Amino acid sequence: MAKNHEAQFEKILDAPKDRVWKAWTDPKQVANWWGPDNVTIPECEIDLRVGGKIYIVMMAGEAMGQYKGTRWPMEGKFTKVEPLTRLTYTARAWTEGQGPETQIDQITDVFFEDLKGKTKVTIKVTITNADTAPKAAMAGMSYGFNQQLEKLAKFVAAKR
Amino acid sequence: MDTLSAIAEPNRRKIIQLLAQRGKLTASEIAGHFQSSGPAVSQHLQVLKEAKAVFVTHQAQKRIYSLNPEPLHELRGWLFDLTNQWEQRLDKLDSMLKKEKAETNPDKSQSRKGRKNGKKS
Numbered sequence: 001m002a003k004n005h006e007a008q009f010e011k012i013l014d015a016p017k018d019r020v021w022k023a024w025t026d027p028k029q030v031a032n033w034w035g036p037d038n039v040t041i042p043e044c045e046i047d048l049r050v051g052g053k054i055y056i057v058m059m060a061g062e063a064m065g066q067y068k069g070t071r072w073p074m075e076g077k078f079t080k081v082e083p084l085t086r087l088t089y090t091a092r093a094w095t096e097g098q099g100p101e102t103q104i105d106q107i108t109d110v111f112f113e114d115l116k117g118k119t120k121v122t123i124k125v126t127i128t129n130a131d132t133a134p135k136a137a138m139a140g141m142s143y144g145f146n147q148q149l150e151k152l153a154k155f156v157a158a159k160r
Numbered sequence: 161m162d163t164l165s166a167i168a169e170p171n172r173r174k175i176i177q178l179l180a181q182r183g184k185l186t187a188s189e190i191a192g193h194f195q196s197s198g199p200a201v202s203q204h205l206q207v208l209k210e211a212k213a214v215f216v217t218h219q220a221q222k223r224i225y226s227l228n229p230e231p232l233h234e235l236r237g238w239l240f241d242l243t244n245q246w247e248q249r250l251d252k253l254d255s256m257l258k259k260e261k262a263e264t265n266p267d268k269s270q271s272r273k274g275r276k277n278g279k280k281s
Contacts, residue, residue, distance in 0.1 A: 007246075013253065014258060019257065032256055
């Protein structure tokens with residue numbers, strides 16, 4: 001298994017670059033879209049400068065049953081802040097109250113590109129360090145669901 | 161059928177994902193997330209139960225399903241993986257921006273008034 005795992009995500013958003021940049025860099029706005037369904041963002045700090053802090057906590061909501069109240073913080077630093085163009089941060093994410101096996105170290109690189117008034121956002125995520133279980137999950141993360149499952153199946157089978 | 165083979169089927173995978181997100185669900189709550197018939201969903205639940213992927217508890221008339229964390233331990237990270245997270249995130253960002261656009265451009269949403277002299281947008 002390669003040491004680093006990379007994944008890339010892209011989306012074309014129907015809004016100008018400055019608007020999308022704002023959505024990414026204003027903590028109040030980030031809190032609106034950062035969490036998946038049934039997850040809230042109780043804390044969100046963004047100090048937008050190189051060396052500045054990014055700290056976002058996701059918390060499992062009511063609908064997540066047994067996971068309700070679980071907090072997944074992510075804390076890191078910006079390493080590149082190029083207004084309207086690029087945003088890079090290194091961060092670690094973990095499950096609060098659980099051991100280092102839940103920690104995932106990552107570099108996230110976000111690019112903003114103007115497409116005639118729309119904005120293409122490209123996100124490159126590199127996992128630089130993770131324990132076995134998250135690593136297994138990350139191994140196939142840039143592929144679809146099926147490939148992921150297949151890889152995981154092999155991983156689990158190999159462990160037996 | 162072993163756990164991984166059991167959850168290789170797309171509908172059953174969806175059930176596993178639902179349970180991973182929600183914790184506990186009744187059979188009818190699960191069925192509510194599917195287009196297919198109730199019996200088809202019960203059959204999937206039965207397979208998952210036999211493969212020990214899920215637990216079933218009974219409460220009054222209801223059967224309540226939850227994940228069996230043991231064989232699925234390795235899958236936990238995968239269920240909350242980055243791909244899912246980023247896809248959902250970007251979808252939410254997209255709808256936030258779309259909603260805002262609709263609110264700030266009431267002209268467009270009132271196109272039925274038919275101002276025809278403007279350029280096609």
